[in-house]
Amino acid sequence: MTVREPDGDVPETPAGPSGQRPDEVLDCLGQRCPLPVIALARRLPELPVGAVVRVLADDPAAAVDIPAWCRMRGQEFLGAHPGPAYHVRRAH
Amino acid sequence: MPTEAIAWTDVTSSPVYLDAATAAPLHPVARQALLAALDDGWADPDRLYSQARRARQLLDAAREATAETLGVRPDELSFTPSGTSAAHTAVLGGLRGRRRVGRVLVHSTIEHSAVLYAAEQHVAGGGTAVEVPVDRLGRLDLDAWSTAVAGDQVASAALIAASHEVGTVQPVEEAAAACADAGVPLYVDAAQMVGRVPVPDGWSVLTASARKWGGPPGVGLLVVRKGTRWESPWPTDERESGRTPGTLNLPAVVAAAASLRAVAADAAAQAARLSPLVDRIRARVAAQVPDVEVVGDPEHRLPHLVTFSCLYVDGEALLHALDRRGFAVSSGSSCTSATLRPSHVLEAMGVLSHGNVRVSLHSGSTEADVERFLAELPEIVAELRQQAGVVGL
Ligand SMILES: Cc1ncc(COP(=O)(O)O)c(C=O)c1O
Numbered sequence: 079m080t081v082r083e084p085d086g087d088v089p090e091t092p093a094g095p096s097g098q099r100p101d102e103v104l105d106c107l108g109q110r111c112p113l114p115v116i117a118l119a120r121r122l123p124e125l126p127v128g129a130v131v132r133v134l135a136d137d138p139a140a141a142v143d144i145p146a147w148c149r150m151r152g153q154e155f156l157g158a159h160p161g162p163a164y165h166v167r168r169a170h
Numbered sequence: 171m172p173t174e175a176i177a178w179t180d181v182t183s184s185p186v187y188l189d190a191a192t193a194a195p196l197h198p199v200a201r202q203a204l205l206a207a208l209d210d211g212w213a214d215p216d217r218l219y220s221q222a223r224r225a226r227q228l229l230d231a232a233r234e235a236t237a238e239t240l241g242v243r244p245d246e247l248s249f250t251p252s253g254t255s256a257a258h259t260a261v262l263g264g265l266r267g268r269r270r271v272g273r274v275l276v277h278s279t280i281e282h283s284a285v286l287y288a289a290e291q292h293v294a295g296g297g298t299a300v301e302v303p304v305d306r307l308g309r310l311d312l313d314a315w316s317t318a319v320a321g322d323q324v325a326s327a328a329l330i331a332a333s334h335e336v337g338t339v340q341p342v343e344e345a346a347a348a349c350a351d352a353g354v355p356l357y358v359d360a361a362q363m364v365g366r367v368p369v370p371d372g373w374s375v376l377t378a379s380a381r382k383w384g385g386p387p388g389v390g391l392l393v394v395r396k397g398t399r400w401e402s403p404w405p406t407d408e409r410e411s412g413r414t415p416g417t418l419n420l421p422a423v424v425a426a427a428a429s430l431r432a433v434a435a436d437a438a439a440q441a442a443r444l445s446p447l448v449d450r451i452r453a454r455v456a457a458q459v460p461d462v463e464v465v466g467d468p469e470h471r472l473p474h475l476v477t478f479s480c481l482y483v484d485g486e487a488l489l490h491a492l493d494r495r496g497f498a499v500s501s502g503s504s505c506t507s508a509t510l511r512p513s514h515v516l517e518a519m520g521v522l523s524h525g526n527v528r529v530s531l532h533s534g535s536t537e538a539d540v541e542r543f544l545a546e547l548p549e550i551v552a553e554l555r556q557q558a559g560v561v562g563l
Pocket residue numbers: 191192252253254255257282284330333334359360361362378379380381388389390
C-alpha cells in the first residue's frame with residue numbers, strides 16, 4: 079500500500095460525491111479485503127476530525143466492507159465513485 | 171514427545187462438523203435405504219420385466235412418501251439431479267410457461283446462485299429480471315416486491331424461503347399474496363426449510379435438495395402445483411412427468427425419500443433443540459469476540475444456522491485456522507469463493523463480508539460441540555488479528 083500525502087500530487091483527484099476534495103488518498107489497488115479496510119482503519123484516526131480520505135480499492139468486497147466499517151465505527155461514508163474509490167470523512 | 175502428541179490429539183481428535191447448510195451428514199436411514207436400493211433398485215423403472223417393476227415400485231413409493239411429507243400430490247412432484255438443477259428448471263420453466271404474458275422475472279437480491287444464474291441466462295436471452303432488495307437483516311422489502319410483481323409483463327417471481335447464508339426466514343405468505351393479487355405464479359426455493367421447519371403456503375412451484383436434510387447428494391425436488399402455467403425448459407424427455415430429463419439415480423432417490431420421512435418426523439424436536447444453541451452462538455460470539463457482526467434476523471430465522479463476520483480478519487485464514495482446530499464451517503467471504511466476489515447476500519444486506527463464518531447445525535450436533543466452538547473461537551480470531559497486526563484498530 080502506498081499513501082500519498084495531501085501536499086503531494088493529488089490535486090487532480092476529483093472531488094467526491096459530497097463535493098469535498100479528499101485530504102488524502104490511500105492506494106489499495108490490487109489488495110484483497112480486508113487490507114483496504116485495515117489501511118483505512120489505521121490512517122483515518124491519524125487525520126483531523128472532518129478530514130476526508132479517498133480509498134482506491136478494486137477488490138469488489140471493498141464496496142461492501144468500507145461502508146460497513148464506517149457504520150460499525152461511526153465514521154461517515156460519503157460514497158463510492160469511479161476508481162473504484164470510496165470517500166470517508168472522519169466524524170469523531 | 172509422546173505426551174505432547176497425546177495432548178494435541180485430545181484437543182483435535184473429534185472433528186466438529188458445522189456445515190449442515192451445505193450438506194448434512196448422511197442420515198442413518200438414508201444410508202440403510204441407499205444400500206438396500208443399490209441391490210434392489212438399479213433397474214430402469216420404465217421397462218417391462220420384473221427387475222424394472224421392482225424399481226418402479228421403489229420409485230412410486232419414494233414419490234408418494236415425499237409428496238405426503240410436503241403435503242402435495244405425487245404427480246406434482248419430480249425428482250431432479252440436484253437442488254441446483256431443480257432451481258434452474260423451476261425458474262426457466264416458469265418463464266417458459268408464461269412467455270406469452272411477458273418476459274419479466276421478479277426475484278429477491280438474496281436468491282441462491284442457481285436462481286441468479288438462471289435469471290442471468292434469461293436476461294442474456296433478451297428477458298428482463300427485476301431484483302427486489304432486502305434490509306440489513308436480510309428481510310425482503312415487501313412493498314417493493316408487491317410493486318414489482320404487479321408490474322407489466324411479469325411472467326413469474328422467485329423467492330428463497332429462508333436464506334442459506336444468513337438464515338433469515340422470508341415473509342413467503344405475504345409475498346405469495348402479492349403474487350396472487352397480480353396473477354403471477356410464485357416459485358419458492360425451500361432448500362433450507364424442507365425437513366427442518368414447515369414450509370409456508372401460497373407458492374406454485376417449490377424446490378429442495380436432499381443433501382440439506384441428510385439425504386445423499388445429487389437429489390433435488392421440484393414441485394409444480396396443478397394448474398400452474400409451467401413448461402419444462404429442457405429438450406423433451408418423458409420421465410418425471412416431462413419436467414426434468416434423464417435417468418434418475420433411483421437408489422439415491424429412495425434414500426432421500428426415506429430420510430426425509432425420518433427427519434420430518436423429528437423436525438420439530440430438532441428445531442426446538444438446535445434453535446437455542448443458535449441463540450447461544452449469536453449471544454456468545456457477539457459478547458466474546460470483539461468487533462464482530464452477527465448478521466441475519468435474530469428471531470425470524472432458521473433453527474440451525476447462524477452467520478457472523480469478524481472485522482479485519484481474512485475469511486480464508488479463518489476457515490483454515492478453524493479447520494486446524496477441527497471445525498468445519500463455510501464462509502461467504504470473497505477470498506473463499508470461486509468467483510473472488512463477496513457473497514451477494516451479505517452485499518445485498520450491506521453487512522461486513524470479510525472474516526465471514528457460517529455455522530449450521532444438524533441432528534448430530536451436540537451442546538458440547540457448540541461449547542467447544544465457542545470456547546476456541548475468541549482465541550482463534552485474536553491470534554489471526556495479532557498475526558495481521560490489527561489489534562486495537
Ligand atoms: C437455498 C439453496 N438452494 C439451492 C441449493 C442447491 O442445491 P444442491 O446443492 O443440491 O445443488 C442450495 C445448496 O447449495 C441451497 O442452499
